[in-house]
Amino acid sequence: MNTTELERDFQNKIDNEIRIEPKDWMPDNYRQTLIRQISQHAHSEIVGMLPEGNWITRAPSLRRKVALLAKVQDEAGHGLYLYSATETLGIERDETIEDLNSGKAKYSSIFNYPTLTWADIGAIGWLVDGAAIMNQVPLCRCSYGPYARAMVRVCKEESFHQRQGYEIMLTLCRGSEAQKNMAQDALNRWWWPALMMFGPSDSDSPHTAQSMKWKIKRFTNDELRQKFVDITSPQADFLGISIPDDNLKWNEDEGHYDFGEPAWEEFYDVIRGNGPCNAERLNARKKAYNEGSWVREAALAYAKKKSNSENLVQVA
Amino acid sequence: MSTKEALFDYVIRQADNCLILGQRLGEWCGHGPVLEQDIAMTNIALDLIGQSRSLYQYAADVEGKGKTEDDLAYLRDVWQFKNLLLVEQPNQDFAYTIARQFYFDNFNFLFYQALTESADEQLKAIAQKSLKEVRYHVKWSSDWILRLGDGTDESHERINRAITDLWSYTGEFFNNNEVDNAMIDAKIGTDLTGLKPKWEQKIGSILEEATLEVPAGEWMQSGGKEGKHSEHLGYILADLQFLQRAYPGAKW
Numbered sequence A: 001m002n003t004t005e006l007e008r009d010f011q012n013k014i015d016n017e018i019r020i021e022p023k024d025w026m027p028d029n030y031r032q033t034l035i036r037q038i039s040q041h042a043h044s045e046i047v048g049m050l051p052e053g054n055w056i057t058r059a060p061s062l063r064r065k066v067a068l069l070a071k072v073q074d075e076a077g078h079g080l081y082l083y084s085a086t087e088t089l090g091i092e093r094d095e096t097i098e099d100l101n102s103g104k105a106k107y108s109s110i111f112n113y114p115t116l117t118w119a120d121i122g123a124i125g126w127l128v129d130g131a132a133i134m135n136q137v138p139l140c141r142c143s144y145g146p147y148a149r150a151m152v153r154v155c156k157e158e159s160f161h162q163r164q165g166y167e168i169m170l171t172l173c174r175g176s177e178a179q180k181n182m183a184q185d186a187l188n189r190w191w192w193p194a195l196m197m198f199g200p201s202d203s204d205s206p207h208t209a210q211s212m213k214w215k216i217k218r219f220t221n222d223e224l225r226q227k228f229v230d231i232t233s234p235q236a237d238f239l240g241i242s243i244p245d246d247n248l249k250w251n252e253d254e255g256h257y258d259f260g261e262p263a264w265e266e267f268y269d270v271i272r273g274n275g276p277c278n279a280e281r282l283n284a285r286k287k288a289y290n291e292g293s294w295v296r297e298a299a300l301a302y303a304k305k306k307s308n309s310e311n312l313v314q315v316a
Numbered sequence B: 001m002s003t004k005e006a007l008f009d010y011v012i013r014q015a016d017n018c019l020i021l022g023q024r025l026g027e028w029c030g031h032g033p034v035l036e037q038d039i040a041m042t043n044i045a046l047d048l049i050g051q052s053r054s055l056y057q058y059a060a061d062v063e064g065k066g067k068t069e070d071d072l073a074y075l076r077d078v079w080q081f082k083n084l085l086l087v088e089q090p091n092q093d094f095a096y097t098i099a100r101q102f103y104f105d106n107f108n109f110l111f112y113q114a115l116t117e118s119a120d121e122q123l124k125a126i127a128q129k130s131l132k133e134v135r136y137h138v139k140w141s142s143d144w145i146l147r148l149g150d151g152t153d154e155s156h157e158r159i160n161r162a163i164t165d166l167w168s169y170t171g172e173f174f175n176n177n178e179v180d181n182a183m184i185d186a187k188i189g190t191d192l193t194g195l196k197p198k199w200e201q202k203i204g205s206i207l208e209e210a211t212l213e214v215p216a217g218e219w220m221q222s223g224g225k226e227g228k229h230s231e232h233l234g235y236i237l238a239d240l241q242f243l244q245r246a247y248p249g250a251k252w
Helices: A003-015 A029-052 A064-088 A093-101 A117-141 A146-172 A177-196 A208-213 A220-239 A264-274 A278-291 A295-315 B003-028 B037-061 B071-073 B094-115 B121-149 B155-168 B177-184 B192-209 B232-246
Strands: A249-253 A256-258
Touching: A029 A093, A029 A117, A029 A208, A029 A278, A064 A093, A064 A146, A064 B003, A064 B071, A093 A278, A117 A146, A117 A177, A117 A220, A146 A177, A146 A220, A146 A249, A177 A220, A177 A264, A208 B192, A220 A256, A256 B121, A264 A278, A278 A295, A295 B121, A295 B155, B003 B037, B003 B071, B003 B094, B003 B177, B037 B071, B037 B094, B037 B121, B071 B121, B071 B232, B094 B121, B094 B192, B121 B155, B121 B192
Parallel strands: none
Antiparallel strands: A249 A256
16 A cells, blocks of 8 residues: 555544554554653653642641652552553653653643642642643543553543542631632632643644644543643632632623633743743653663663573573 | 650651651652652652651640641751761662662561560551552662663762762661660560561672672761751751741641
8 A cells, every 4th residue: 555545544533433442553643743742741740749849748648648649649640551551652762761861852841830838739630620621531532542542541540630639629718817828829720721731722723623623632621721721620619719800790691701811921931941940840850860860770780690690590 | 764665756757767868868859860760759659658647647646736747747857857877878779769768668577577476456457558668669769770780881980989988877777765665574576686687688689689798887877856956957848847837837
């Protein structure tokens, strides 16, 4: 078959909802798009461990400490599945991680914001994991098999995290005045960055059309953002705290909430590396990786020695 | 000291060991040398903090003053903590973390194993459950002693320095104090001096296989079990207890 026929075949499969598997033929751009997206996703899980990990030693009760540790550990697990999914596309984990450390690869900008109080752990679960789920549930039907399957596991755990985060917020909002203020402050700081997690408006989103045609993406950024606002607004009302958007109001005719425009300048600034914690996050990852190199080398050297001595025994 | 007071102190000591070491391991979360080991350290932290919760809940029952696990973990000060000095020592690097874990896990295993014979049903049950987890911890830290000791020159040097530096914190594992004696008499606790030869044998054989030598130092630090700690513990508690102290009485 020539390339045109292969491409037609490939698109036919996609149109008929047949999953693409690692050994199937795929257009180079499809492979590159997936490598970019899945590795960014993996990096987001790993970098995302840092802002929440920041509160593990300070969690306010043993129950919360255990839940937070388990949650951050889940994120490490998600990183592992996703790095494995990237490997099915022919790129090794080390190479992917080096792209993160060199600044070549991106990760979700949300993790470039700091966690200042305990309420941030609640707000991240509620809003950031909430937004992530909205982005990720459609990915369980993504055309690329290994990514779709990884996402099924990821989404189950994310929805648990989301409920856990909301429950932290609820406890704060039903607590003392000071706790409620802490919750409001966290909502003020996380709301707009959470809305930006869906990416730029459809008109400014360079990859959307092609990704939708390939069924890597199923909904546009704006559709998902609207859905997020529709679901989250009543949840904020139930908590009794206010979303920091004067334009937010229910639109009876549309059956949706109207809401204000995020400050896209800030979004692009953070992507360019100017967010409050970009340098810190990347340095923390580089430090862990560089300071871990002697450990990885030792494990490798030991494994080699052991397999050599086993071979010797077999020869003898 | 009544048997009840001794039992409270005995249970609290083990709860504090588990909590403080779990807290230290939690500091690694997100910063491990490789993703799989980041996950492994978090697993052990989760096990240890889980054990501390069972023990604090039991200690609160024994004390009978209506306290919760969090009251005991979050509202005592340094001198009231009875953990071993070893577990509060800083993570430093992966080698120190492994050396600390290796010494403690092997002790912890023998200690829980002895408590599975305890006349105290609750303590016996906690020990039985914990022993399954600690068996895995022993395997994990022993495997890493082997890899680091018999890995590269650098790893050998690093782990050698770590096991040597932390050696002086292992002596107090095996000192019976007034509380231990009361617990031995009541057949609740175990004679710690009796665990020492088994511990020495176990760690000796692993260190030998790892091409390392058992450190020769004879001077041993002690005091943890009496609430006399290193300066590190104050900072651990400052982090651990911050919210409970800053917002007294709040529910989280």
